[in-house]
């Protein structure tokens with residue numbers, strides 16, 4: 001389902017070049033639950049953005065469901081992001097001054113979904129993400145870091161995407177809530193969703209079946225756990 | 228889909244009221260000032276030409292020239308060179324003139340009962356009605372018999388009547404005293420509404436013979452108004468009157484003429500070139516406000532570009548297609564500029580109403596100024612609201628999210 005071949009990402013800022021990815025290759029099959037770990041600055045988020053069709057590699061191939069992503073046009077990329085992928089950003093990226101509900105419903109914009117159904121699905125997602133329903137009309141900037149994180153997760157779930165990508169989804173959560181969220185991911189995985197998440201906590205990585213470890217822009221190890 | 232677009236636009240505009248209202252403010256100021264300024268300028272122009280036209284039609288005015296003696300000029304109009312004989316000669320010998328009305332005019336103190344006023348007293352003939360486009364509201368105007376008999380009768384302008392007898396009173400039959408001489412009021416003229424340096428609504432008309440006999444004490448006239456038979460004959464009539472008077476005054480060199488003669492067309496064109504300059508001045512002030520308003524809009528749109536670019540990145544990241552993002556931002560810019568434009572038009576119109584009400588200026592809101600002001604602000608608003616958004620929507624979501 002996901003195939004990365006020799007992905008390279010080089011950021012150029014003026015005359016400073018940063019090689020965030022230096023040739024990353026792996027394959028992820030449908031229904032897998034993968035954790036990506038690695039030290040800060042090793043290129044995890046960069047890799048995740050490419051997998052999420054949010055950014056393009058400098059060189060190398062990224063094939064998603066048989067389509068070479070770099071050959072798709074802007075609208076096709078948008079459609080993929082909306083229908084196939086749920087992305088949880090490391091920095092949440094919620095709309096400022098906007099209610100929790102509207103943030104969660106954002107991916108349903110311009111779809112043929114009725115207002116009632118949108119709300120229903122948003123509430124369901126919020127519950128799934130372990131978010132207190134009483135906060136649904138709070139503005140995004142009136143939330144705690146952990147609450148924002150759960151809103152971001154709920155937003156990623158609303159379209160029931162085949163692939164869920166989460167960049168440090170438990171970074172701002174206490175152990176108890178982290179476990180609730182991870183259980184949710186396990187649950188979703190059991191229902192057939194492919195889950196890829198970034199973490200630097202060993203304990204969180206243990207929820208996954210496979211752990212890819214990245215260091216300095218290359219894959220250091222790729223371990224499939226025997227259950 | 229369309230509902231979504233509408234909702235997103237409204238949410239976005241109401242979600243950041245400061246941004247929306249500041250942007251709109253720029254548009255409102257620009258449009259309102261252009262409309263008000265141009266309205267005042269054009270109002271002034273049309274009120275001045277209307278008041279010039281109200282003094283008569285096809286009018287030629289002869290005034291005494293400067294008194295000369297030993298090369299020293301005492302100033303135009305100071306000489307006493309025009310007489311009743313000149314008036315009669317023009318009336319009988321110039322074919323292109325249909326009516327002639329001489330004037331002996333001067334300001335006097337006038338009393339009626341306890342009230343008094345100081346205004347222009349005009350001694351004239353019955354032909355004045357025709358030549359100067361005056362109409363009688365109450366009573367009647369001076370008659371030929373009254374002129375022949377030097378009757379002490381007076382016709383009041385409506386403003387003079389208001390001052391002496393109270394607003395809208397009927398003073399016919401009452402008496403007034405002009406410079407101590409008693410007159411009987413026989414009529415009131417119709418309000419002309421003309422504004423200007425001398426207001427015909429404030430005049431008091433008396434027979435010219437009475438004026439010469441009791442007030443002026445001599446037989447000269449202050450000026451002569453003559454109406455040409457048609458607008459096409461004004462120039463010819465002016466020439467004929469000039470020739471006749473030169474001949475009568477025995478002057479061979481026209482540059483030495485002891486009178487000045489001008490026609491209404493000249494006065495109108497001079498006045499409208501003055502008011503045109505005035506309008507241009509106001510319009511350029513308005514243009515500057517439009518520019519300032521435009522810079523305000525631009526500034527507002529550009530300072531919010533960072534935040535908006537992130538928002539666009541996020542919308543794209545969750546899979547909103549570029550076209551919807553473009554449409555939303557276009558709709559936002561259109562709503563802002565149209566709403567601001569609408570308020571600006573109302574405000575500009577209100578400002579001109581207030582100016583005409585409190586400063587008693589005539590104002591005339593012109594459609595072209597509305598279109599111009601609105602067009603400029605709308606263009607600025609839409610270009611600067613839409614263009615950065617369009618660019619942001621073309622970025623990859625990550626680039627847009629990281630935009631600074």
Ligand SMILES: Nc1ncnc2c1ncn2[C@@H]1O[C@H](COP(=O)(O)OP(=O)(O)OP(=O)(O)O)[C@@H](O)[C@H]1O
Pocket residue numbers: 011012013018019020038039040041042043044045046047090629
């Ligand atoms: N837009 C950018 N321009 C230049 N350099 C960048 C850019 N984005 C990321 N980098 C660099 O690329 C490298 C990898 O960044 P990335 O965000 O992928 O790290 P990460 O593994 O997610 O780290 P963390 O665990 O702290 O989130 C870093 O050295 C970072 O400075």
Ligand SMILES: [Mg+2]
Pocket residue numbers: 044045046090167
């Ligand atoms: Mg990261």
